[in-house]
Amino acid sequence: MSLPVAPKPRPRRFHQASWDEPIIFELSTPGERGVIVSAVETGVRDAVGDVVAALPDGMRRASAPALPEIGQMRVLKHYLRLSQETLGSDFNVDIGQGTCTIKYSPKVNDQLIEVPQLRDLHPAQDPGDVQGALEITWRLERMIAELSGMDAVSLQSPGGSAGIWTNIAMIRAYHASRGESDQRDEVITTIFSHPSNAAAAKVAGYKVITIYPDADGYPDLDALKAALSTRTAAIMVTNPEDTGIYNPAIKEWVDAAHAVGALASYDQANASGILGITRARDAGFDVCQFNLHKTFSAPHGCGGPGAAANAVSAAMEPFLPGPRIERTGEGFVVHEPGESSIGHVAPGFGVVLHVVRAYAWIMALGAEGIRAASEIAVLNNNYLLHHVTRIPGASAPYATGRRRIEQVRYSWESLYEQTGITSEEIGIRMADFGFHYWTSHHPYVVPQPFTLEPTECYSKTEIDEYVAALAEVAREAREEPEVVRTAPHNQTVHHTHHDDLDDPERWAITWRAYRRKHFGEVPIDAVA
Incomplete structure (x- = not known):
């Protein structure tokens, strides 16, 4: 007869490990080693000779680098302890990093990139030696072209914001080729598009015009038409926006931009709910970009390293960054950027390890699986929306009562007015239950914001668990506010200055x- 298992409370009990772990330099002991150099390795060094002697004097160190000296077993303990002192997607239900699309990255994909031919690949390696990597990159470009409806793709951009920069650089080059650089000095975006769109346009030298929502909470088409002119170089918009709201008039936006000679750039960082359902080219966009480290499950890497895919129409293909990969009868060759190209935006032809992960993810799912993943992401998001907005004090501003795509920017404004507890304080308290939680980009247009994105990866049980923790913290804010104000209580660090x-x-x-x-x-x- 089996003994009954005690039911687990919701939210579950949690306490972060606390090792008070020194940094690895403090653990260093002179003379201690992790690996003893073998006779074979010594022989290799003797055969290679003194490679440092060929370096100019100005590039040589005055002394050896002061690297930590520590045994292998202690190194293992050190990093395992540090891993126990953090939260991450492999530890907790990580739906609290809205707009960053933290989804599960299958571990088999990590095993794939550990083969030496990929792990040790160098950007300057002869193309004849890396035909497999070139073929995977070329094939992924074709897949992204199909998913976007565009004609050509580059995978060179090393991250999402870099991909947005590549978009505006191509737009600038396009207008320069037509002799309109001086005339077209404005870029239009929306307040809930990813801030990198405005930032990239500003850095590129454009005046940025920002459109706010209309009375129903959608991007204001009339305001766009009023802002458009012969000075407009492009519209740069995220859709769905960082509120999770999909702009139903998106083709009208693109058509209005084209009517004044401007280009349309689609930031598809929030594409997890629309892959296989709608495509950038179907709405008439000229350029777009995806984040491989978000939408296609390559790990986000704590803000980097990332990878992006830039997809363009045939008219914009000459401006794509290089090098470009071409398939020939004898294999794959790499071409340097053409005369009209914006040139290199990163070394090599892409972040190959992320390219392989994204390729494996697409191949594992197939066309039907990708569409199913999008549908589940939308289902999860609206299930979460349904329950979060039933927590007293929580709301979802804009497009009231409407469905959202793959995330929502919620608000604790009502709870704050009742209790004085801020969204940031709630986020810190959520860590005591083992959950990550994010507010939003600045400025806080949505008051007391918090942005959640469940993606397709999380089960109903996990979403319920996250909602239960939110509800408990909201209850504490009303009934035991000091517990929230003095949080975290179960974490390694109890207060950050x-x-x-x-x-x-x-x-x-x-x-x-x-x-x-x-x-x-x-x-x-x-x-x-």
């Missing part, structure tokens, strides 16, 4: 900088 984050004099991004700034030490090689 933001003053240090805002003081460059205290920043130290290396161990040497830390010891110099906080202990007044002078680096050894500086003395030498």
